[in-house]
Amino acid sequence: MPEIRHIVFDIGRVLIHYDPNLPFSRVIPDEAKREWFFANVCTSDWNLEQDRGRSWEEAEALLIAQHPDEEENIRAFRRFWHEMVPHAYDGSVEIMLGLIEAGRDVTMLTNFATDTFAEAQARFPFLTRPRGVTVSGEVKLIKPDRAIYDLHAESFGLDPAGSLFIDDSPKNVEGAKAAGWQAVLFTDPDTLRRDLGRAGVWPVAARN
Numbered sequence: 001m002p003e004i005r006h007i008v009f010d011i012g013r014v015l016i017h018y019d020p021n022l023p024f025s026r027v028i029p030d031e032a033k034r035e036w037f038f039a040n041v042c043t044s045d046w047n048l049e050q051d052r053g054r055s056w057e058e059a060e061a062l063l064i065a066q067h068p069d070e071e072e073n074i075r076a077f078r079r080f081w082h083e084m085v086p087h088a089y090d091g092s093v094e095i096m097l098g099l100i101e102a103g104r105d106v107t108m109l110t111n112f113a114t115d116t117f118a119e120a121q122a123r124f125p126f127l128t129r130p131r132g133v134t135v136s137g138e139v140k141l142i143k144p145d146r147a148i149y150d151l152h153a154e155s156f157g158l159d160p161a162g163s164l165f166i167d168d169s170p171k172n173v174e175g176a177k178a179a180g181w182q183a184v185l186f187t188d189p190d191t192l193r194r195d196l197g198r199a200g201v202w203p204v205a206a207r208n
Contacts, residue, residue, distance in 0.1 A: 023080035091189030144175025
């Protein structure tokens with residue numbers, strides 16, 4: 001395989017934890033009702049459109065028109081979003097910062113709504129450390145569509161064949177491979193270290 005010269009991190013569930021159940025265990029205490037709500041109202045597909053650039057106002061209005069009895073619960077999704085991202089994954093952050101400090105070229109590519117990404121970056125300053133980031137909500141493209149990988153590579157001058165992408169979603173990993181990148185599935189920091197070792201970029205060492 002070509003030498004890895006660029007390392008690209010996903011963010012949610014790779015560098016920071018994300019779980020909508022954290023606030024909604026309080027908002028909708030009944031587990032069956034909560035499962036119904038996420039399966040039928042604030043679904044993953046609905047949330048993904050905010051990652052694609054749809055405003056929260058539009059998103060809420062759409063669902064409230066369909067489920068007027070759920071208005072408060074619908075609005076709770078954005079209102080309590082900060083509780084869904086309670087902490088960073090210290091091991092993953094340590095790896096990313098170690099790569100940066102060793103002189104590796106590190107960027108980020110994430111499906112994230114524009115406003116919540118700004119909030120996350122303010123709360124987790126390490127998200128400002130990589131050379132740059134492509135945020136889906138800003139560019140109106142989402143993983144695993146090939147266009148966002150191509151845009152990221154063009155924007156940051158990456159050679160896809162020499163780029164290693166790290167994501168927790170199998171379909172996003174496959175999307176990167178389809179775009180000509182190398183990619184690994186994130187499960188935990190120890191596995192990531194092994195994957196980086198096989199790629200020849202871990203343990204880190206200062207580069208000339």
